Amino acid sequence: MQFVFILLLFGITTAVGQTLPFLDSQFSCFKSDQAKTYIQDFKIKTASFGGVELCNPNHDFKKLLNDLSIIEHGRFSNSGQSGFIRGFIPSSQYYNWTKTQILRIQREHNDPQAIAVNVRGHVSIQDYYGRLSVLGRVGTLLHEARHTAYYPHTLCLNGPYAELPVNGCDPDFSSGGAHAVEMEYYARVSVQGQNFHPMYKAMARLSAMARANFVFNKSPLIKRDGLLIQTTSGSFWLLDQTRWIQRPAITYNQRSVTGRLKRTSFGASLFTGNQAYAIELYENVDPFEAILDSFSYYKTLINLNTHLADFEEFDIGAKRNIVLITPSQQFASYNFKLGKWNPAQALGFKPLLTSPYLADGKQGYFLVDSNAGVFAFDTEKNSFVKTSLNWDLNAQSIVKANGKIYSLRIDKKIFYLNGNQWTELALPKNTMAEQISSVPLYNAFNILE
């Protein structure tokens, strides 16, 4: 019986054990009948590629054959944590689905900015296509195939393509657009792929993580923003979705540390003017002795040895920015390439308050003057530029968290925007809010009570 078992095992493993190639040069020559199948299935205009090429790994037609074979022969497991697989495209049907969506493939040279273009199912492969990795090309084919059912892109509101005058993003992952189909493929290759090369899987995983940050206006990655409230007693309450979690005040030599509550890249800190002290969000450490924030860019304060009026760390697009404001109304931004601060410039006014958000949810660094005028930091001009907006002087601060816009009013009540209406947020019993901030929270880390 043992012999029987071994024979069965050998048979099974030989059938499923083969790894798909990773490099174009690893694919061997195609047989002409296999190439014919692909030509017929996708109505490939071979003349536009300069003819059929079965062997040369640098030829675009051969690269296309490689890509189609990856789509055809990639295998995925169906196991998962929840046992329920949501799929825009069934994992066993990538080839068949692509075949139904792409009605023709041809090679063109008329759009130097595009990788490939889909016009009603007719996909034209452009010059950039051949420069991509195998994974990039496969993802592009699936992406373009999705556009046959329309799924147009929209303007990017976040990330490196924000403020570009092109529609390059999808609203979110759930809408199942072209970026979602592409990202789902990458995620499946990484998590469920059975016969992909380890390097292909690694590239797929990193591609999924990268593009999740770049091409969705609402990222599917489970990095969420919680609402952090500092109470009048100095302690904190964190609202994570619908869950309230309490944290103690920061103490130094048994005295409560006071400062401006600030969102940082890794959580939140209290900014005292000289230093920033990190707030522990994930564990309940009571009493919590002050520790300098050496995790975010507030760590640059450690060596500055000066008292500041304000300091802000914020992202615009893909770029991290740090700006400080001195008590004499001068500001300076940090130059990462040179590793030092740019020369200070005069603001020209005394800010009444500063904010990392506007009421429409836009993120950045905003100053409000005594006339309620709003100035926004412009990274290209490296200066504050007056906007046409006015600040509601009843609002002490505005943050975006839990998918909502929150406003702390000067009467210390917190409201959130519910459609067009501001609704008061019910706080835990006996809680009086002093300051609010949003904080980035990662699913990889558990927040303990």
Add this chain to the structure above:
Amino acid sequence: MELFKKKTFWYVLITLLVFFTDIWVYFYLKNRPAALTQPTSLALNPTHNQEIKSPEPLKPNTPEILHPPAEELKAIKTQAEKLSESEIRQLAHDAVNPQISQDQRFKSVYLLAHNGHASHVLKEIIETPIPENIHERERDFEHILRAQAVEGIEMGFEKNISRQALHDLMQTTDNAFLLDRLNRAKNSLDGVSDSSEVQDNKELEKIIEN
């Protein structure tokens, strides 16, 4: 007729049928182009620049050696750990050379990442400026390449060197995505969380399975 009544006979018959079917499938799949790989011992060729510049068409009957993915990974790790200093330097040079194919560049970083003693060159790769005025897909690739390099530092055998490299990179990197990768790597090294790869796959699983 007595033979047909014996269970053993049927067990052996079914097993032989399965066995020969699998042998047939094995040879059938072997002849399909998509299933072919070259032995990884050929993957590390210091002169592979020549391979990219003037490749020769592959012969139809090139011998194939097939490796299941787990064995492929094991072979890559074995090879990566044996890299000489000159090979490390060559791979580092190739990784940032835009004239080389994206897959070849990623493979260079992947091998360096699994070497365990290449944090210094991986740091240099991350610090190499991303070219301006490139296509968005090419820019995405540059980020992905550097993210793999960050994981390579995370996997370094000398943890203090890895920590210092990550710390230095966090001072001078202004790219939000790479900072996120550096933070994940740092948390993993500090024992606060799983490795970056495990973190990623947990998050990706939730996206595709919910």
